[in-house]
Amino acid sequence: MKQLLLLLWMLLSFVVAVQAQHEHNMPAKDTSRPQHQMKGDSGHMPRMADMPMDIPMSHAFSLQLPMNRNGSGTGWLPDASPMYGYMLHSKKWMYMVHGNIFLRYTYQDIGHKGSRGDSRLDAPNWMMLMAQRKVGSKGLFHYNVMISLDRLTEGGAGYPLLFQSGESWKNKPLVDRQHPHDLFSELSVSYSYAFSKKVDAFIYFGYPGEPAIGSVAFMHRPSALSNPDAPISHHWNDGTHITFGVATLGIRLDKFKLEGSVFTGREPDENRYNFDRMKFDSWSGRLSYSPSENWALQVSHGYIKSPEMLHPEEDINRTTASAIFSAPLQHDNRINITALWGLNKAADHPGENAVLVEGAVRLKRTELYTRYEWVQKSIEELDLDPVKYGERTIFPVHALTTGISYDLLDIAKTRLAIGGQFGVFFNDRSLYDLYGKQPLAAEIYLRLYPGLMKMNQKH
Known part of the structure; x- marks a missing residue:
């Protein structure tokens, strides 16, 4: 409990300091040139080419x-996506700070139908600094710093989440729990060059970073911001978002982007404070398409060398496809939807599929959200006895979550929300002895996050 209170105090102090610095650095109003005012809720940001040179503002x-x-890593969100954060400017640099912290109580298997549920008070969290500046007239330098204090608030074994799997703790697989994220979740640099308005190229290096595979990671998707839980399909889509050693080269051709990565396949080890060894033994490729300001589409494939520490002999071929939709509605409301599919295939094992559809509707201070998942879990994923269940058995799991969040306070461009959600799992009959029939989950939370950046160009 002391750790949670300390974390909350640290974040509140951080937000106040950022806001004070922001107000201190704001330039005086200059009536000799057109002003760029905050107005409306369109979610659009002016391009750097349209801005004064002392306010470098563009895509990363x-x-x-x-x-x-x-998005996350080098992934794309729709242009109409909302952005929540604090903006700071200097003469040549633009900085943005954003993040998410939940102080919540979660209870998995509230009816005690099985033996694998758990409950706890915890605080999933992350914070991120983005910075960029122009290099000459056509170049752009950018860096990201993302941290998480999950190891302090969640412990080494993470938080309870039925049917979740991935990574390990004390040399045992983490099952029915979401692992904590590393203290340094991203330290990356990039350089891009604009050949024309429709063609540019970039190079990205992260230690850690995120390779070009899967959709935008769940904590950065607008459709998932109010949900404290990671998807149980996390390791079918965006499980590589913390990779210790990744290099990506990409090119944009108008509405299309093609990129390829080499990276370290092994997932982060149990020490959440260190920097794992870089190996660059895996690869991925991704094609992204933005047909309009409301859509971001991608397909990707990658070879991941020995991702799990406890199963070093297993390599994974992962294929994903996703569509993200975002649109403003009337009266400062908006809607965000994500649909994705992922396939993990290891040699001599059947392919394991996952499907996710999630959505969120913002109605002024209230947000309604939901998430549906269908995931094929194996004996290995659920840490089951192969003699009892059969070595190659696949267990389909359906999970449905619905929730509501309400902003209690909006002070100094910082919001405090209260929320809650309810979940139900539909599992295979053969797992009733461990999970019961249709186990239920519930949680309540307070959420602290930055306000919406309502940037719109007006002359």
């Missing part, structure tokens, strides 16, 4: 794209 990997298209 292109001078010609709006900042709203920034």
